Amino acid sequence: MLKRKLWRDFLKNRTQFLSIFLMSLLGMLVFVGLDAEATGLRKSSDTYYEQTNLADLWLQGSLFTDRDQDRALRTRNVKRASLRLTVDAKAQMPSGEPSMKLNFISDQEVSGMLLLEGTPWQPGTAGIWVDDMFALRQGVEIGDILTLRYESVDFQEPVRGIIKNPEYVYYTGDQAEMMPDYGNYGYGFLDPEEFPGDFPGYDTILVDIQEEAGISAVKKALVQSFASENLVITGRNQQSSYQTLDSEIEQHKMMGLLFPSVFLFIAVLGIITTMTRMTANQRMQIGTLKALGFTRKKITRHYVSYGILISVLGAVLGSVLGYWLIPELIFSNFSQMYLLPSWDRSLSALSAAGLVLVAVISALVSFLACQRQLRESPADTLKPPAPKHIRHTVLEKSKLWLRMNFSSQWNLRDILRNKIRSLMGVIGVAGCTMLLICAFGCYDSFRSLADWSFEELMTNRTKILLDEQGGVHLGQELADQYDGQMIVEKAAEFESDGVTKTGQLTAVDDGSYYHFQNPKQQEVQLTEGGIALSYKMAQALDVEEGEFVNWHPIGDSTWHRSRISQIYRVPTGQGIAMTRKTYEKLDLSFRPTAVLTNQIPEAGLGDQEGIQGIQSLDDMKNSMNETMEMMYLMVGILILAAIILGTVVLYNLGALSFIEKTREIATLKVLGFRTRRIRGILQKQNLWITAAGILLGIPLGYGLLAALCGSISESQDMIPYVSKASMLLSAAGTLLVSAGVNFLLSGKTKLIGLVEALK
Known part of the structure; x- marks a missing residue:
């Protein structure tokens, strides 16, 4: 009998129950969908990292040899160590000269390649293994001869394989770029014997540590083992590709908690309103059930089942739809930004906990909503409810009330007497x-x-990129010729109270193209003698203006301790900034990496020695808008x-x-x-x-x-x-x-x- 009553009540109050059903469905659809996407993305990336053995630590500084590799391997809790030299080069393609990161490796023990097509890499094998996005966009196939240029030296390499690498899940061609444009630049792996000219040595040791070992302990051991002031050690959380994907996953987890809470909160309010009204309207029916011998426990279970059944049905259906729909929608877009070999959906324990929580909250709310009618005895319940004792509010007794028209009085009184509904x-x-x-x-x-980025902070129209051979003389010559401004942009490491981060060091010469803004987005001038710290880096290091931060350029072992004289905001390239005078007072050589100008460089300038390329900020802006x-x-x-x-x-x-x-x-x-x-x-x-x-x-x-x-x-x-x-x-x-x-x-x-x- 109670089952028939339950379905009859569902049909009679279908609008209210449908809203509860939809709110539960939408809440769990978003929650489970984002959980399946974030958890699946985490598992897919972890599987990829494990399959290719992504490095735990990167050692950089002076050039390393095989003996340094052995020294790293002898360090406690170090499982594997590989050597690598990375240089910037250009590929000679029919469409132009896209930049490439060339990696000359000793082995594939750490941060190895994932072979997609071609033959596996072997020590001593001639040729190059290029990334799949570059090969796809530039039309490169196995067996093609790729012409590369490094420091004005051209050399050719046959393409042996198409690969992916775990250190390039997310990367941009230049630090100034905010969004990737894969295929317009790329990377490749080669044997050291293929280096054009005399091989200078390796600039990086990639270290894989024991699973039970702590990162900080291994870092200290490596510092003691090498006893070199030039050694710079960074971990996964400081590696741009790993850190960007990790932050994306955490952001989606947060979104998965924020948005569903709105829908589930509305669903709870719906259950309260609907069940309170239903039990009040069914007062006589409840009294009749009591008189017929139904126990209070059984009647309570009957009314509690309303909220549980509707909300759980909505939650289950929402979970199924969210599991299949949300990851598919997100993966189809994110596959253009993050380069993973597979995109798998997966659920965490949070999804199951969410379903249980929906059922528990629905049961609790339904139980509390119907207790008022169930507390009374059968005789009292069968009687009509006593009229509500209505008191006039202060507003209704005021002179203002008398000045209101009838519709305003009627609506205000209805709102005040139905507060929960309102x-x-x-x-x-x-x-x-x-x-x-x-x-x-x-x-x-x-x-x-x-x-x-391109109208307030950087007001130039062209950015001439200089390579390592450029130097201050070429930079000054270009600045004079094109009325430009020289800048230095290079990677640096920052430390404060044991917290270490990597970011960008920016030093600017006199000029009017590079601007800085404070946290209120008001333009400010860099002060002499102190350094400016970006807003997001200050948050990451937990420091404020007036405090000190330790820093050094990557590749330079000398640490500097500087007072933070300013905080500035910048969309990308978080780190520190200073004037050229401040930079040179720290005994650092000002070697410009770029020249900013509003003029259009002459044709063929990008092919000259010392110039890495020319970027149009209009093109960068259009790329960002795309x-x-x-x-x-x-x-x-x-x-x-x-x-x-x-x-x-x-x-x-x-x-x-x-x-x-x-x-x-x-x-x-x-x-x-x-x-x-x-x-x-x-x-x-x-x-x-x-x-x-x-x-x-x-x-x-x-x-x-x-x-x-x-x-x-x-x-x-x-x-x-x-x-x-x-x-x-x-x-x-x-x-x-x-x-x-x-x-x-x-x-x-x-x-x-x-x-x-x-x-």
């Missing part, structure tokens, strides 16, 4: 606005990066979720409110109020609740956007920004959804039967 409406609208603000804010924030295609997916999902949330919540509340106010509406009709007037009264209340929700949702949306921007990679800085147009569009979208729902519901006023409603 609060749920405000929260639902706020959630809708919040998601819309966050969606459009993501678009605005990312879109503004290009303008911020990556917005990946943002459209996120924006679209958030907008769709906001519309569904707003529609479901507002329709549910509107239907619930309409049912509860049927008697009052019928009374107004009897008193002579026309249908149009009654619809206007109902729409006014809807407008008030919507306006309150929008005002609450705007700061919540900005806070959610700020949390997302703050969770991106340490190497990038994105300032949350929501344009006025986006705010207006979000508010208008919420109002449109609200007005549409209210229009549908208020149209039912003419269908109310007066006799039946007033019984």
Whole structure:
């Protein structure tokens, strides 16, 4: 009998239960979907790293020999060690001269290649193994002869294999680039015997440590073993490719907790409202069941099953859909940014815990919602409920109340006497606005990066890149010829209170093309004598302006201790910045790596000795804007979720409110109020609740956007920004959804039967 009653109640209250079902479905769809994507991405990358034995530590400094490799292997807890020399070169291709990182390796024990096509690498084998993205874009195939240029020396290598390497899961061709453009540059692996000219030695030792060993302990042991001031040791968390992917995974995990909480919170409020109203309306039925001998425990279990059944069904269906849909959508876009051999979905224990949590919360909320009617004895329950003791509020006793028109008084009284229903409406609208603000804010924030980078911070139109042979004389000559500004951009290591990070060192000569902004995005000039630290690096090192930080350029063993005189913000290339005078006062040789100019260099300049290439910032800006295609997916999902949330919540509340106010509406009709007037009264209340929700949702949306921007990679800085147009569009979208729902519901006023409603 109770089962038949359960299904009959579901059909009778289908609108309210459908909203609970949809909120549970959407919440678990996002939660499980992002968990499956993030967990699968973590497992896919870990499998790739394990398969190719990604290095745990990188030793850099002076040139290393085979004896240094043996010394590293003799260090306690070091399992394997490999030698590598990495140089910048260019490939001579019909489409131009794309840059390439050439890696001359002693073996493949650590950070080995994943062979996709061709023959495996063997020591002493002539040829080059190139990355698959470069081969695809440049049309390189096995057996082709690739012409390479290193320091004005051309040499040819047959292509032996197409590969991937775990250190190049994410990489850019230049530190100034924010987004990868794979295939426009590439990397390759060769035997040291293929080096053009006399082999100078290796610049890196890649170390694989024992699983049970601690990173810091092995670092100390290696420092003692080498006893060299030139040694620089970095770990995985300081390796750009590994750290960027790791930050992306953590960001998606955070998103998987933030967004579902909105839907699940609405679902909980829906259960409270629906079950409280249902048990109140079924008071006589509950009393009859008690009189027929049904125990309180059995009746309680019956009503608790309403919330559990609906929410768990929605959660299970949402979990299945999320597992299959969300990873597929994200992987199809992220495969253009991260280079992994496989993309697998997988679930963590959090997904199962989420399902259990939904069931437990639903049961608890349903239990509390129906306890009021179940506490009474059968005799009391069979009696009609005592009329509510209604007190006039302070507002109703004030003179202001008397000045209000009838519709305002009616709506205010209804809101004050149905606080939970009204609060749920405000929260639902706020959630809708919040998601819309966050969606459009993501678009605005990312879109503004290009303008911020290439119109505010760097006002040049051309960047002439210099190689290691360029030197200050060539840089000065180009700066004079093209009225340019010389800069130094190189990798550096930073340390404070035991926290070590790698980033970028920037030194700027006199000029007006390279600009700096403080955390408030106000332009500032670099001070002499001190260093400026980027905002994200300051957060990573947990230091503030006025404190000290230790740093040194990668490849230079001399550590410097400098006071932080300024904090500046920059979208990419986190680290420190200083003037040329400050740089040279530290006994560092100012060897410019680039010259910034607004002039167009003469044809063929990029082929000259000492010049690595020429970049057009307009092309870089266009390339960044093209990556917005990946943002459209996120924006679209958030907008769709906001519309569904707003529609479901507002329709549910509107239907619930309409049912509860049927008697009052019928009374107004009897008193002579026309249908149009009654619809206007109902729409006014809807407008008030919507306006309150929008005002609450705007700061919540900005806070959610700020949390997302703050969770991106340490190497990038994105300032949350929501344009006025986006705010207006979000508010208008919420109002449109609200007005549409209210229009549908208020149209039912003419269908109310007066006799039946007033019984």
